[in-house]
Amino acid sequence: MPLYNMKENGSGYKIAKFDDDLNPEEKSVYTVTATECTCPSGHRPTCRHRQMLPEFQATGRVNTRWFLEFDNREWFFLDDRIGLVNEARVRRSWRRL
Numbered sequence: 602m603p604l605y606n607m608k609e610n611g612s613g614y615k616i617a618k619f620d621d622d623l624n625p626e627e628k629s630v631y632t633v634t635a636t637e638c639t640c641p642s643g644h645r646p647t648c649r650h651r652q653m654l655p656e657f658q659a660t661g662r663v664n665t666r667w668f669l670e671f672d673n674r675e676w677f678f679l680d681d682r683i684g685l686v687n688e689a690r691v692r693r694s695w696r697r698l
């Protein structure tokens with residue numbers, strides 16, 4: 602399942618696609634706004650990248666270690682020690698603190 606993360610560098614939002622091992626997929630970084638996207642579906646009314654942008658913004662996960670698996674709408678946090686952690690497990694571990 603591909604994972605996506607979102608970066609904002611002052612000149613717009615960039616969404617990148619990664620495989621299960623978090624290797625970035627070649628040519629799969631797109632500049633995205635609410636209405637436009639540089640992906641191959643950019644000419645369509647919408648695309649998955651434009652749909653993901655508000656999800657990253659609403660959760661405050663732009664420029665973070667959070668990754669979204671779009672198909673299942675599942676979030677994963679990249680932990681230095683244990684790698685990707687599903688959001689449900691992250692929340693449980695935070696509650697233990």
Ligand SMILES: [Zn+2]
Pocket residue numbers: 631638639640641642643648649650651
């Ligand atoms: Zn797109």
